[in-house]
Amino acid sequence: MTLSTQTTPSGFLLPSIHSAPPFFTEQPNPTTQAIATDHWIRLILTYARHRKLFSLKVEDAETSGNDWDEILKNERINRKMLPSHLSNILNAMVKKNVAVYEPPKQTHSVVLYWRTPEEWAEALHEWASSTGQLNTIMTYYDITDPPINSELTNIPILLLKKAIAVLTRLGKAQVIGIAEGEGVRFFAGLGNK
């Protein structure tokens, strides 16, 4: 049996393991399954980065026509991810701190950390300074839905808040809260970058 890589319509290169039927089945042997889960996690994160997807839900394995079709299904070998399998993978991802349950206190959907909050913080600060928005007060909506698309477009508020928290600790951002909502102001920092 030879397995080959495959390029999806969105230009994502699927690894050869994606063409292996057992990959889509939960393995009874915990060691084998752990390896398969690692592969799945890597695949999910790289695909999320490729498509700029921020969330993954268990139901993405149940329905078709969503953003995750290209990796959760493989029609060439007639296999697809079962929701229970995906649920376990999500659980493993949360344990590995590459995803968090969002909203919390449920286990159906996660926000993916294909960039850590620290990396997002850096990207956020770079974007703010390169677009000349230091020292001005911005709303979160300004960041998640800017007039000119940035890599931060559509970033989940949860992730954005974490990134801002990182910057606040470094003295590069300040959160301003009023009754109506919250805003943030970025600073140039202490020049240690």
Next chain:
Amino acid sequence: MGTKPSVPKITAQDRAILDLKLQRDKLKQYQKKIQIILDREHAIAREHMAAGQKDRAVIALRRRKYQQSMLVKTDTQLENLEQLVSTIEFSLVEVSVFHGLKQGNEVLKQIHKEMNPETVEKLLEETQEAREYQTEISAMLANTLTTDEEEAVQEELEQIQAEVIQEEKGQEVQLPSVPTVQPVISEREPEVTESNHGKVPVLVE
């Protein structure tokens, strides 16, 4: 570690700006919503037309028209808000420019305080005086030299000159040897005059 880098205080101004911006965001989101409704009403109207229910299609289109007018209204409101926000932000920039100018002015004043015309005048006067004093001293020193010691200086100079001449004479004792052949009278050469020794007659009448 643990020292918090200082960040500016949040002023009431900041809160007001944030409030405005949040209002603006709400309007933007509202517009988005209306846009979606518009598209939906259009689709509904089409469906009704396809099903042959003309009156229903007209109702949907009417609703659409109304939403469209709302969209136009929010547009003007949004424009107002954005203008306000940018005016405020520009004013803040102006304030900081003003602050910079004020500081520059302050520094200039400080410098001028240390350098007022009276002190400059006084300083120049003092310099002038010092210079005059100096020339006076030089003149005095020169005078003392001419009266008493100038002669002695001249004498010493002559003495040195004489010594130098003496030395030169002592060194040049090599005389030309006596010719051994009979001198032959050559063609007449022009006589060498004294002018060859560097003495040029000047202003001969």
